[in-house]
Each structure stands twice: as C-alpha cells, then as structure tokens.
Amino acid sequence: MRKQLVKTVESIMEQDKRVALLLGDIGVFGFKKSFELFPDRVFNIGILEQSTIGLAAGLSMQELIPIVHTIAPFLVERGIEQLKDDFGYQKLGGNFVSVGASYDYAALGCTHHCPGDVGMLRNIPGMEIILPGTAKEFDVLFKESYANGNPTYYRLSEKANASDYPVKFGKAEIVKKGKLATIIAVGPMLELAMMAADGLDVTILYYTAIIPFDKKTLKENSESGKILLCEPYYVGALLPEILETLSPKPVSIETIGVPLQMMTSYGIAREHDESIGITYKNIREKLLKLINQ
Amino acid sequence: MKNPLKKLKQIIVNASAKSGEGHIPSAFSVLDILWVLYDKILKIDPKNPRAHDRDFFILSKGHASLGLYAVLAEKGFFHFSEFENFGKFNSRLGGHPDRNKVPGVEASTGSLGHGFPISIGVALGLKIKKINNQVFVLVGDGECNEGTVWESALLASHHNLSNLCCVVDYNHSTDRALEMGDIADKFKSFGWDACAINGHNHEEIYNALVKKSDKPKVIIANTIKGYGAKIMENNPAWHHKSPSPEEFDILLEELS
Numbered sequence: 360m361r362k363q364l365v366k367t368v369e370s371i372m373e374q375d376k377r378v379a380l381l382l383g384d385i386g387v388f389g390f391k392k393s394f395e396l397f398p399d400r401v402f403n404i405g406i407l408e409q410s411t412i413g414l415a416a417g418l419s420m421q422e423l424i425p426i427v428h429t430i431a432p433f434l435v436e437r438g439i440e441q442l443k444d445d446f447g448y449q450k451l452g453g454n455f456v457s458v459g460a461s462y463d464y465a466a467l468g469c470t471h472h473c474p475g476d477v478g479m480l481r482n483i484p485g486m487e488i489i490l491p492g493t494a495k496e497f498d499v500l501f502k503e504s505y506a507n508g509n510p511t512y513y514r515l516s517e518k519a520n521a522s523d524y525p526v527k528f529g530k531a532e533i534v535k536k537g538k539l540a541t542i543i544a545v546g547p548m549l550e551l552a553m554m555a556a557d558g559l560d561v562t563i564l565y566y567t568a569i570i571p572f573d574k575k576t577l578k579e580n581s582e583s584g585k586i587l588l589c590e591p592y593y594v595g596a597l598l599p600e601i602l603e604t605l606s607p608k609p610v611s612i613e614t615i616g617v618p619l620q621m622m623t624s625y626g627i628a629r630e631h632d633e634s635i636g637i638t639y640k641n642i643r644e645k646l647l648k649l650i651n652q
Numbered sequence: 653m654k655n656p657l658k659k660l661k662q663i664i665v666n667a668s669a670k671s672g673e674g675h676i677p678s679a680f681s682v683l684d685i686l687w688v689l690y691d692k693i694l695k696i697d698p699k700n701p702r703a704h705d706r707d708f709f710i711l712s713k714g715h716a717s718l719g720l721y722a723v724l725a726e727k728g729f730f731h732f733s734e735f736e737n738f739g740k741f742n743s744r745l746g747g748h749p750d751r752n753k754v755p756g757v758e759a760s761t762g763s764l765g766h767g768f769p770i771s772i773g774v775a776l777g778l779k780i781k782k783i784n785n786q787v788f789v790l791v792g793d794g795e796c797n798e799g800t801v802w803e804s805a806l807l808a809s810h811h812n813l814s815n816l817c818c819v820v821d822y823n824h825s826t827d828r829a830l831e832m833g834d835i836a837d838k839f840k841s842f843g844w845d846a847c848a849i850n851g852h853n854h855e856e857i858y859n860a861l862v863k864k865s866d867k868p869k870v871i872i873a874n875t876i877k878g879y880g881a882k883i884m885e886n887n888p889a890w891h892h893k894s895p896s897p898e899e900f901d902i903l904l905e906e907l908s
Contacts, residue, residue, distance in 0.1 A: 399780055410769040410803035417773015448760050
C-alpha cells in the first residue's frame with residue numbers, strides 16, 4: 360500500500376495543482392520523484408507532527424489540499440488535538456495518511472503501535488476514517504475522496520487482502536449472502552473473515568469506511584440478528600454504529616480485534632495476531648458459537 | 653481616525669460584566685497592537701472579509717478575543733450590538749473566537765500553540781500560490797511555553813517565510829510559572845529578524861510592523877496585562893474574572 364501511496368499521490372499532484380504533500384521525515388526516499396517533479400508543493404517538514412498538522416490547516420485555509428503522511432501514532436496520538444481543533448473545529452479539508460496500522464512495526468515496540476487511532480479519531484466530529492484492504496482499493500478510495508473538503512484519515516497497513524473489490528467511498532460491499540449470521544469485516548480483516556466463513560451459510564459485509572458508516576447495507580443484510588464484527592484495531596470501535604443501525608431489533612454480537620492492552624512483545628505482526636486471536640481459526644470458532652446460540 | 657481605544661475598553665468591560673465571562677486584562681494587553689494592525693496595516697475589507705487578496709491576522713492567544721471583537725466591530729465587520737450577547741448560548745461572540753461565526757476572524761483559536769502553526773501554513777500557502785499578501789500572528793508569552801511555538805519558529809525560517817510577522821504580547825504573565833527571558837534573542841537564534849518595542853506606543857508598533865525584512869519577523873511587544881485599568885494591571889487574579897458592580901464603576905470612571 361505504501362508504494363501505491365507514492366503512485367497515487369504523484370498522479371494526483373500531476374493533475375491537481377492544489378495538492379501539497381507534507382512528510383514527517385518518513386517515506387522521503389519513496390517520494391524522491393515527487394520532490395523532483397513538484398518542488399514547490401512537496402515538503403519534508405520534519406519530525407514535528409503537531410505543527411505539521413497546524414501548518415496543513417493553514418494550507419487548507421489557502422484553498423490548497425494538504426496530504427500529511429507519517430507513522431500512525433505520531434500522526435494521530437501526538438496530533439490528536441491539532442486534528443480536533445485545526446481541522447474538525449475549523450471545518451477544513453485535509454488528508455492524513457498513516458502507515459504502521461496497529462502493530463506493523465511490531466519489533467519497534469509500543470511507541471510505534473497504534474491500535475487506538477480509529478477509536479480516537481471517531482471522536483472528532485466531521486473526521487472521515489478509511490481502511491483500504493488492498494493497494495488498488497486505496498488508489499480508488501483516495502482519488503474519490505481527497506478533495507471532498509473534509510478531514511479524512513487513511514489507515515494503510517502491511518496486511519492486505521488477496522483480492523480487490525470494487526469499493527466506493529462510504530459504501531459497504533456485499534461479499535457473500537447467507538442466512539445464519541452477518542460478518543462485518545473491516546479493511547484488511549476481510550481475508551481472514553472469508554477463510555473463517557468458508558462453507559458456512561453467512562453474509563459477509565466488507566467495510567472500507569468507518570466514517571461515513573454505511574448503515575443501509577448493514578440494515579438490509581442482517582436478518583439473522585447475529586453479528587460478528589472483525590476489526591484490525593482496538594476492538595469495538597464500530598459497535599455504536601452497529602447498535603444504532605439495528606436498534607430496536609435485538610442482536611447478538613461477537614467481536615474480533617485488538618484487545619485493550621499494551622502489546623509489549625516484539626517479533627512480527629503475525630505473531631501478535633496469533634497471540635491475541637486474530638486468526639481465521641478463532642474467527643471461525645466465534646462465528647460457530649454465534650450461529651449455534 | 654481618532655483613537656477610539658477608551659471607548660473599546662468600555663465596551664469590553666461592559667460585555668464582560670454583563671456576561672460574567674471574558675479575559676479583560678489580556679484584551680487590554682493586545683488592544684493597541686490590534687488597533688494599529690487593523691487601522692494602518694492590514695489590507696482587508698470588512699465588506700468582503702474572505703477576499704482572496706487580503707492580508708491575514710491570526711489571534712493565536714484566542715482568550716484575548718474581546719480585544720479582537722472590539723477592533724473588528726470598530727472597523728465595521730459587525731455591529732457593536734453583538735456585544736450585548738457576548739458569551740451567551742446563541743451568540744457569535746464567545747470567550748474564544750470562531751472563524752465560522754465571526755466575520756474577520758481567520759482561525760478558531762483557544763488552546764494555546766495552535767494559531768502560530770496555522771499562520772505558518774497560511775504564509776507557506778501564499779508563497780506556493782505566489783500571492784504577495786502578508787500574514788500576522790499574535791502569540792502571548794505564556795503561549796511561548798508551548799513547543800509548537802518553537803516548532804513554528806523553526807519552520808518559518810527554514811521555509812524563508814518573509815511574508816510572516818509574529819507579534820509576541822510580552823506581558824510577563826508566565827513569569828510565575830516559566831520565565832521566557834529574552835524572547836527576541838530566542839527568535840533570532842531560530843533565524844528570525846527580531847525587535848522589541850513598547851506594545852502600547854502606536855508609533856513604535858507601526859514602525860515595527862512596516863519594517864521590511866527578508867526573513868520572518870518577530871516583534872516583542874512589551875505590554876502591561878490589563879493596560880489602562882489600574883486595578884487589574886499586572887494582577888493575575890484578574891486573568892479570567894469579571895468585575896463586581898463596585899469594580900465596574902471604578903473601571904468605567906477610569907476609562908471615561
């Protein structure tokens with residue numbers, strides 16, 4: 360996805376002279392060509408994320424379209440007040456693209472993990488949150504939304520689904536229709552969810568947008584009243600939307616996601632997945648439990 | 653134009669007394685600077701406050717909003733009658749300024765250390781668009797405790813933002829917590845052009861604001877918090893306090 364980010368941004372900057380790229384001293388080598396092609400609109404701002412977000416707001420006031428890119432915890436957790444005050448409160452448009460996801464930088468420890476980004480950002484009114492499942496999907500979603508005048512967060516991850524879906528901004532995809540339960544798979548969780556559901560008569564809904572949340576698709580595809588929510592960040596960020604959408608209908612919900620804990624081990628992301636139960640086997644177990652309730 | 657500042661101070665005291673809200677001493681501290689800016693410097697049209705070819709002023713220390721509102725009203729951005737509702741639920745005028753409500757307000761500020769980085773972006777944006785307008789930002793010495801002020805100072809000189817002028821309202825309100833020392837020297841070491849003036853002397857303010865520089869420019873405006881109202885001058889107890897009826901009478905008599 361990171362390579363796609365470079366390609367996508369480069370092609371947009373070629374066509375849209377309003378776009379400016381601000382890097383937090385991350386991805387500088389990858390964007391080498393962009394620095395050469397657009398020297399007046401591509402900046403390696405430095406390691407000062409709070410001011411970078413404020414600066415981006417100033418560019419937005421000048422009717423430019425900023426793209427801020429760095430590692431998730433530095434962009435979101437360090438910059439959360441700037442995202443709230445300088446974009447949410449001011450009602451300005453801007454694009455915030457992170458890498459690292461929950462623990463892609465597993466070996467670097469908790470300072471570089473960010474399973475809390477989605478839960479934090481959903482508390483900023485007006486903030487859009489996008490989790491593409493593949494590189495191509497990022498390209499489609501970003502091109503569709505980068506100039507929509509809203510602050511939008513794109514969460515890129517090393518983990519990607521095997522197949523691309525014809526995604527649309529703010530619209531869930533119906534991957535599979537079934538009667539016994541509905542799986543909500545967010546971004547790169549789709550792959551495991553599909554493996555877990557193999558041979559079972561269940562619906563799979565694929566969400567690449569947390570906000571705006573596609574209520575309609577969920578409402579029309581949850582007849583069983585049994586929901587398995589699969590999220591790649593701190594578990595449960597989508598629960599309020601699900602309950603609000605399906606209320607007053609009674610629902611049974613099982614969840615898969617990152618538990619609220621400091622993940623102090625190192626290693627690689629897959630080892631973290633396995634240690635906290637983000638595996639197709641665990642998803643299948645939860646799914647069967649839900650079906651058999 | 654005749655100096656209307658005593659009248660504006662009366663309006664500020666009235667609004668604060670009526671609402672029980674507002675930071676009067678901070679407003680009085682910056683009022684001379686704001687007046688010279690809006691009366692003599694800024695190219696901005698009250699009838700078209702978002703015109704593309706305007707200069708920008710950002711009040712980074714948003715708690716001095718009453719000072720900004722008073723000057724904006726005097727310049728015709730909105731009517732003085734709005735002060736009647738200052739701080740009320742449906743008012744456009746709040747304890748910190750909101751760019752989406754108040755004509756002439758460029759940035760919604762309040763939490764310190766936000767307006768300055770935004771001003772860097774506005775100045776950089778003007779450079780990208782090759783527009784020659786100026787950007788002015790006002791920060792407080794307390795605000796200079798914030799790391800983003802010094803991040804912004806680095807960014808402005810690195811990107812050679814000679815279209816940016818920062819005014820520091822140096823009323824020493826932070827001395828009891830964290831002394832800032834020689835702020836001009838600090839900015840100079842970050843690559844800025846720096847000067848220090850009496851922040852209540854209009855001629856000094858004007859001369860500093862119009863001085864050309866090929867670097868970003870900082871003006872250290874030595875000010876008195878609560879300037880012009882003896883009972884509150886340099887008295888931290890007044891920072892966010894509204895006058896009692898007795899204090900209200902004393903203040904209005906002094907400002908009359």
